[in-house]
Amino acid sequence: MHRERIEVRTRGRGTHEITRELQSAVARSGVREGLCHVFVHHTSASLIVCENADAAVRRDLERFFARLVPDGDALFEHDDEGPDDMPAHVRTILTQVSVTLPVSDGHCDxxxxxxxxxxxxxxxxxxxxxxITIV
Structure with a gap:
């Protein structure tokens, strides 16, 4: 087993690709065949596997979630950190805080x-x- 922690500095709402960091961690682990588990330690950010060729896909996802879970919705009681607080939690719950990827031939497949x-x-x-945990 091999475990690493990384920090991702965000610029605010949006997606930040971490594929390269995952592939590097797998390479350093020496694991040729197995699993790469990735976990984000926060309740207002998530992990997704998504199209990487066209950024419009991720912009469309952002617009969809803005319509689905709008900031400042009067439905929400929890707004301790502002109008985006509870919507961020809902978005995280609707997506995921961990992903598990197959490792094949020494890289995430x-x-x-x-x-x-x-x-x-x-x-x-x-x-x-x-x-990032590789087994």
């Missing part, structure tokens, strides 16, 4: 157009902690 992204759901910039 992703599809041709797949990338792994940390999705920041808050409007302000943050530093997000991510643990």
């Amino acid at each position: 992703l599809g041709t157009w797949q990338g792994v992204y940390l999705w920041e759901h808050r409007t302000a910039q943050h530093v997000r902690r991510v643990t």
